[in-house]
Amino acid sequence: MKESILKNKSYDFAILIVKTCKSISEHQREFTLSKQLLKSGTSIGANIREAEFAQSNKDFINKMSIALKxxxxxxxxxxxxxxxxxxxIKCFxxxxxxxxELIKMLVSTINTMKAKLNNF
Incomplete structure (x- = not known):
């Protein structure tokens, strides 16, 4: 999965999420909801990175499924x-x-790997 589009897009998305949450915290003084967004939005890429070194195809599917969640x-x-x-609304x-877009890519990746497993 070296330099995959999914890996890069999830990282770029995480940067946008960090900047958005920082802005919400600084300008709106809202911390609870933005922290939840920060956790889930950055976790997508973290789980994709974990999948890169999965121990098996099933482990890969599991990590990608967590990223999807x-x-x-x-x-x-x-x-x-x-x-x-x-x-x-513009930011949203x-x-x-x-x-x-990340969701579509994750679903496609998971389905492709499941099909590969079913063919063995």
Whole structure:
């Protein structure tokens, strides 16, 4: 998985999440929701990195599935922050679009690996 698109995109997304959470904390003085977003949004890439050194194909699928769950949780926190007016719609649209792209890539990766396992 050396320099994969998924690995790079998840890292870039994590940077955006860190910057967004920093802005929310500094300008809006909101810490609880932004911390939840920070945890889930950066965990996506961390789990993808863990999958890079999975012990088996099943372990790889498990790590990628955890990354997918974190991406789903990130979508929840982004929606909540938008609906409570902590982030503007423009910021939300940008981040949610990025997150949904990661979700599609993760689903595709997981399904490809599951199909590979089923063929053996």
């Amino acid at each position: 974190e991406a789903s949780e990130t979508e929840y926190w982004l929606s909540l922050l938008k609906d409570t007016k902590y982030i503007e 649209n940008s981040l949610i679009g990025y997150n949904q």
